[in-house]
Amino acid sequence: MCFPCFLRPCNFLCPGTETMTFTTDDAIALVGKIEAAIGSPHALASIRDDAVRCKLRDAASKLSLALETHNDVIHRIAYSPMQLALARVGVDTGIFRFLVVNNGTSAVELARERKVDLVLTQRLLRYYQSVGMILQKGPDEFAPNNVTEALAWEGGRAGICFQSDLVAQSLLAFPQFLRETDYANPTNAKYTPFNLGLKTEQTLFDWIKDHPDTLQHFNTWMSVQRDPRSTFLDVLPFDQEFAKDSNDETVVFVDIGGSRGHQCIALRRRYPNLRGRVVLQDLPHTIEQVKTDPLPGFDNIETDVHDMFSSQTIKGARAYYFRNVFHDWPDDKCQAILESLKPALSKDSVVLIDDIVVSSVGAPWRVTLGDMTMAVCLASMERTEAEWRRLASSTGFEVVKILKYREEYEDSVIVLRVA
């Protein structure tokens, strides 16, 4: 086995591959180190550098894969839907939340408090501890860990519910969809694996407005699915570039398809003295939800019902911003969005596309997972730099710059002007 990349044989021509060997003693010593690190809840928490944390997580995962037998591989992959289904049961029954709020419990107490059959509770807890979703401290003593906390968190619950209600069913329909469509890349937004899996003729955005619970999960999940500690504002000095001479009437920022307005809030928080109007645009049902249940900090932000496929009504804004919007649409629809916007642009206007720019080599799992979600739900895609440039020039825009602000997701802001 190659020690640096943990693959057998080495796939990456790692330095020292030829000479390094990994003996049984090395393995036992490494197990001891790993057990010590995971046995102490604070040992890993002291890794403050996020890049180091990700490196260690990914190396551990490569090590785990490299050690799997064929049988392990097939069990892990074939049973992967079980994890989501049973996480959903834990969310629906409130088992994870109860464990976190009470900092541990017994099956008897949990069954009584959450009104779940005792034998079923015991079986669920047995499963959860076996896959690391909770800890087992004794025969009937269970405790939360970091995974339980994520599953008890409001954002985590929304993510699990949205994925199991909608994405998972679309994914499971993907093989049949591809057989029926002769393995063509999905680009028809009117017929997707989502349609096949959910047995509907509606597009996802039409279907979701008739399913308020899923819509709520979707909007919550959209607002938290990216780590809010880094945003496009980390790499783009917005106030300097777009609001140096603005006044109270200037529209400085229009967030199109902005969902709950979390990016408008981030902008206001980053620049409390920013002069000018900040506008959130989205479809009627989403704006309605924003008005009845605004996020904390939703102040000094205007709301505007707007369909991005119709002519932009706010003219001459400094920045028209789209986050995670273009990846929802195949190229012809993206071109239509840009065409609808173009007549509203002034010479100072820019279009800011905050989306993933996929690496051509070694794209990270977070990115490829998003790409496949786009394929099955919307017949759309995450794009490489060359694909973004082609899309921009096909509608008369030029790419001014592309700034990456988060390695893990390859999140980037693409600045466009009319060519």
Ligand SMILES: C[S@@+](CC[C@H](N)C(=O)[O-])C[C@H]1O[C@@H](n2cnc3c(N)ncnc32)[C@H](O)[C@@H]1O
């Ligand atoms: C993937 S979400 C992205 C939300 C938000 N920009 C973010 O980054 O979290 C796509 C958003 O586009 C909105 N949307 C879909 N179709 C639209 C349309 N025709 N006009 C305006 N907004 C639309 C959805 O309601 C949703 O809020």
